[in-house]
Amino acid sequence: MNNYIGIDIGSTNSKIAVLDENENLIKTYVSSTGFSSKDTAKKLMDEALSSGIDRKDAKVVATGYGRVSVDDSDKTVTEITCHAKGAVYLFKNKNLVIIDIGGQDTKIIEVEDGNVKDFIMNDKCSAGTGRFLDVMARTMELDIPKLCELAKTGGGVTISSLCTVFAESEIISLIGRSEKKENIANAVVMSIVQKVASQTKKVSLVGKQVCLTGGLCDMDFILDALSKSFGVKVVSDKNARFAGAIGAALYAKGLK
Amino acid sequence: MSVNELPKKFEEFGEARRLGFLKAKEHKDKGGRLAGIFCTFTPLEIFDAAGIVPVSLCGTSEETIPDAEVNLPKNLCPLIKSSYGFAVSDKCPYTYFSDIIVGETTCDGKKKMYELLSELKDTYILHLPQGIDRPYVLDMWESEIRLLKEKFEKKFGITITDDDVRAACVKRNKERLLKVKMFELSKSIPPKNYYKGIHKVVDSLNFTFDLDETMKNIKKMHDDIEENYKINGSPVKLTDKRIMISGCPISGVADKTIGVVEDNGGVVVVMDSCSGIKPARNLVDVEAPNIYRAIAERYIKIGCAVMTPNENRMTMIKELVDEYKVEGIIDVVLQSCHPFSVERYQVKKLSEDLGVPYMSIETDYSTSDVGQLTTRIQAFIEML
Numbered sequence: 001m002n003n004y005i006g007i008d009i010g011s012t013n014s015k016i017a018v019l020d021e022n023e024n025l026i027k028t029y030v031s032s033t034g035f036s037s038k039d040t041a042k043k044l045m046d047e048a049l050s051s052g053i054d055r056k057d058a059k060v061v062a063t064g065y066g067r068v069s070v071d072d073s074d075k076t077v078t079e080i081t082c083h084a085k086g087a088v089y090l091f092k093n094k095n096l097v098i099i100d101i102g103g104q105d106t107k108i109i110e111v112e113d114g115n116v117k118d119f120i121m122n123d124k125c126s127a128g129t130g131r132f133l134d135v136m137a138r139t140m141e142l143d144i145p146k147l148c149e150l151a152k153t154g155g156g157v158t159i160s161s162l163c164t165v166f167a168e169s170e171i172i173s174l175i176g177r178s179e180k181k182e183n184i185a186n187a188v189v190m191s192i193v194q195k196v197a198s199q200t201k202k203v204s205l206v207g208k209q210v211c212l213t214g215g216l217c218d219m220d221f222i223l224d225a226l227s228k229s230f231g232v233k234v235v236s237d238k239n240a241r242f243a244g245a246i247g248a249a250l251y252a253k254g255l256k
Numbered sequence: 257m258s259v260n261e262l263p264k265k266f267e268e269f270g271e272a273r274r275l276g277f278l279k280a281k282e283h284k285d286k287g288g289r290l291a292g293i294f295c296t297f298t299p300l301e302i303f304d305a306a307g308i309v310p311v312s313l314c315g316t317s318e319e320t321i322p323d324a325e326v327n328l329p330k331n332l333c334p335l336i337k338s339s340y341g342f343a344v345s346d347k348c349p350y351t352y353f354s355d356i357i358v359g360e361t362t363c364d365g366k367k368k369m370y371e372l373l374s375e376l377k378d379t380y381i382l383h384l385p386q387g388i389d390r391p392y393v394l395d396m397w398e399s400e401i402r403l404l405k406e407k408f409e410k411k412f413g414i415t416i417t418d419d420d421v422r423a424a425c426v427k428r429n430k431e432r433l434l435k436v437k438m439f440e441l442s443k444s445i446p447p448k449n450y451y452k453g454i455h456k457v458v459d460s461l462n463f464t465f466d467l468d469e470t471m472k473n474i475k476k477m478h479d480d481i482e483e484n485y486k487i488n489g490s491p492v493k494l495t496d497k498r499i500m501i502s503g504c505p506i507s508g509v510a511d512k513t514i515g516v517v518e519d520n521g522g523v524v525v526v527m528d529s530c531s532g533i534k535p536a537r538n539l540v541d542v543e544a545p546n547i548y549r550a551i552a553e554r555y556i557k558i559g560c561a562v563m564t565p566n567e568n569r570m571t572m573i574k575e576l577v578d579e580y581k582v583e584g585i586i587d588v589v590l591q592s593c594h595p596f597s598v599e600r601y602q603v604k605k606l607s608e609d610l611g612v613p614y615m616s617i618e619t620d621y622s623t624s625d626v627g628q629l630t631t632r633i634q635a636f637i638e639m640l
Contacts, residue, residue, distance in 0.1 A: 065627060080635035105628060116639040118613070121632050 003058040005048045006086075006248025008079065009037050009066030012103030012130060013215060016044045017245035018053070019253065023089070027051060028242045037066035045072055059252035063244050065104070077251050079244045083213055084109050084116045086247030090237045093209045099200055099226070099234070100214040100243070103130045106196055110203040120199055128195035130215055132164050136188040139171050140181065147185050148219040154186030167191065193222060197229040205230060212236045213243040260284045260353060263346040276349040276463070283309065283465050284353050289412060292354040292377070294339065295362055296530045296558055297384055299401050299551050301540065303358075304424035304467065305416050306408040311350040312462040313357065315339035316508035318621035320347055327372055333592045334508060334621040336365045343376055350463070351377070356411060358404065360384050362562040363595055380407050387564045388556055398552040405548075422547045425540040431471050435536040438478040441485075442525040443580055446492040448485045451524035452514055455531070459507050496523040497640045500582040502573060502603060504590040505530040508621045512629050513588050520634045526580040528572055529588075534558060537572070561595035569599070570606050577610055584640050586633065587616040613640060 003026075004019040010033060018027040029047050033040050041062070049055060055072070062070035063082040070076070079100075087098045087109075094114040100107045106128050108120040122128055130144075137147040157179055161167045167188075174184050200210070210232055216222050217240035226234040239246070260281050266274065284290060291303055292313040303310040315338025324341035342348035351357070359370040360382040373379050382400050385393045405416050435458075441448040457477050464470045499522045506513050506529060514524050526533055538557050544550035559569030576582065585607050589596045600616045607614035615636045619625055 065631065078631050078635035078638055080631070081638045116635070119635060119639070121628070 003053045004249040004252040005058050005060045006245040007062045007070050008244035009064040011065050014040045015242050015245040016048045017242045017249045019249045037069040041070040059255050061248040061252040063248040080119050082244045082247030084111045085250045086243035088114050091211050095208045097208045097210045099212050101216045102214050108200050148221045150182045150185040151189040152221050154182030157183040157187040159187045159191045193225040210234045213240040215241050217241050280349040280353040290354045292357040295360045296535045297360050301424040302405050305420035309465045313351050315342050320345050331592050332365050333590050336369050340369050397556050398548050401548050425542045429539045432536045434474045439533050441481050446490045446494050448490050449481045450518050492523050497637050498525045498583045500585050501527040503588040504593050504596050506588050507531050509619050512626050516630050516633045522637045526576050561599045584613045589618045591620040
C-alpha cells in the first residue's frame with residue numbers, strides 16, 4: 001500500500017503529515033527547525049518512515065521556506081499551494097480565505113473551487129508574523145500561549161508601531177510606566193490581529209469560510225479577535241498547524 | 257585634444273570597472289562629448305544632433321548605497337541612492353567623465369537628488385508637466401526641449417540645425433523599430449527565447465558610445481535568436497507561463513525578478529517598464545513641419561507613474577497583454593517609490609478587468625529577500 005508524505009520546513013517549526021491510500025491522516029509530527037534545515041529535514045523523514053513505511057512505497061513532497069533542503073523529496077511545491085490543499089482537506093470546504101500566521105511571514109490565501117485564486121504575503125518585514133509575537137512575549141518574560149491567555153483580561157492600551165523593533169521599545173516604555181502586564185499583552189496581540197485583519201480585507205470574504213492555519217491555530221483569543229474584526233466566525237482545527245504538510249502529502253498523491 | 261584624469265581610486269577598482277573608465281576616457285580624449293541621463297523622457301535626438309553620447313546613469317547596484325546615505329535619507333528609492341552613490345564615490349566611469357548631467361522633474365526623490373548632484377557636476381534639469389491633459393502641455397514640453405538644445409549650443413559652442421535634429425529622429429526611429437522587432441520574438445508561442453539573456457544585452461546597450469554599433473548589436477541578437485530557433489526550435493517550454501513584468505525599472509533587481517520567474521516554470525514575454533519596451537514604443541513623426549513639436553508629442557506619451565492621471569500606462573498594459581498573450585502580471589515596485597507603489601491599485605483593477613492574475617512585489621537592491629520573493633513568484637506561477 002502506498003503512503004504519501006508531506007514535509008513542511010518552516011522558518012520556526014517543521015512539520016510532517018503522512019496519508020494513506022484513502023487520504024486518512026495517519027501521522028503528524030512537529031519539531032523546531034533549528035539551525036540546520038537539512039538536518040531537520042532528515043530527522044523528519046526518518047520520523048515519517050519510522051512507522052514501518054518503506055521509502056520505495058511512498059511519495060514525498062516538500063514545502064515551506066526550507067523545501068529545497070529536503071534532499072529526498074520527489075517534488076517541491078510552495079507553501080501557498082500546499083496550505084490551500086491542506087485547508088480544503090481539513091475544513092471540507094472548497095471556498096476559503098486562509099489566514100496563515102507563520103514564523104517569518106503571514107499569508108492570506110483566497111481559495112475558490114479548491115484552487116488558489118489570489119494570495120497576499122507580507123514584504124520583507126516581520127510585522128504581523130509569529131516572530132513578532134515571539135519577540136514581544138520574550139520581552140515580557142512569557143511564551144506565546146501565556147501571552148494570549150493574559151491578553152484576554154487586558155485592554156485600554158495600544159501599540160502604534162508595526163515594526164517589531166520599534167514596537168519592542170514601545171513595550172519597554174510601557175513596562176517602565178508600570179502598565180499592567182495583561183494590558184500590554186492585549187495591546188501586543190491586538191496589534192497583530194489588526195495588521196492581519198487589514199491584510200485579509202484586501203481579498204473578498206463573500207461566500208467563503210475564513211480559517212486560521214499555522215502555529216497560532218489553537219489560540220482562541222486570536223480566533224475570537226479575528227472573528228470580531230470580520231463579523232464572521234473564523235474557524236480552525238487542531239491539525240491546522242499541519243495544513244502545509246497535509247497539502248504537500250495530498251500533492252504527493254497526485255504525482256505520477 | 258584634451259587629456260582627462262582618471263579618479264584617484266582607479267587602481268583599486270575591479271577589471272570591468274577599470275575597462276569602463278578607460279573606454280570613457282578614450283572617448284573623451286578623442287574629443288568626444290558625454291552626457292549622463294536618467295530617464296526615458298529625456299529626448300535623445302537632441303543629444304544625437306549635438307554629437308553628445310547619452311549614457312544612462314541609473315544605479316543598479318547596492319554597492320554605493322552606503323556612500324549615498326551619508327547625504328541622502330535611508331528610506332529613499334534604491335535607484336536614486338545607488339545613482340547618487342556612484343557619483344559621489346567616483347565609481348561610475350560615465351558619471352565621472354560626463355560633461356553634463358541631464359535630469360528631469362519626474363519623481364520627488366530624483367528631483368531633489370539632482371540638487372545634490374549639481375554640486376558635483378554641471379546638472380541641467382528638464383521640466384516635465386505633471387500630466388498630459390492640459391492644453392498648454394505640448395507648448396511647455398516643446399519649449400523645454402528647445403531650451404535643452406540652447407543649453408547644449410551654449411555649453412559646447414555649437415549650432416544645432418533643424419536638419420540635424422530631423423536626421424537624429426530618423427535614426428532613433430530606426431533603432432526603436434529594431435528593438436521592437438527583437439522584443440516581438442517573444443510574441444510567438446512559445447516565445448523564441450527566454451528574456452534573461454535579452455535583458456542583459458538590452459541593458460549593456462546603454463553603455464555603447466556609437467548608435468550605429470548599438471543598432472548592429474540589436475539586429476545581431478535578433479538574427480541569432482531567429483537562426484537558433486530555425487535550427488533548434490525554442491528553448492522555452494510550451495508549459496512555461498507567459499509573464500509580463502510591469503512597474504519600476506528593474507535592472508537592479510533583474511535576477512530576483514526575471515531570473516526567478518524563468519527558473520520556476522515561467523517565461524517573461526514582455527516588460528512594460530523603462531528597462532523593457534517602454535522606451536522603444538511610439539515613433540517621432542519625422543515629416544512634421546515642426547520637428548521639436550513632433551519630438552515633444554512622441555515623448556509626452558510615455559506612460560510613467562509620475563504623470564497624473566497616467567492613462568497611457570494602462571492603455572499600454574492592455575495592448576501588451578493582448579499582443580504578447582500574457583497569462584500573469586507581476587508589478588515590481590522599488591522600495592519607497594511612491595508613484596508606482598500607489599498606482600498598483602489601478603493596475604490591479606485593470607488586471608481584474610482583463611481577467612489576468614496579478615501580483616505585486618516590493619523590493620530593493622539587497623539580496624536578503626530572495627527566499628521570500630522566490631516563494632511568492634513560484635506560488636504565483638503554480639496558481640496560473
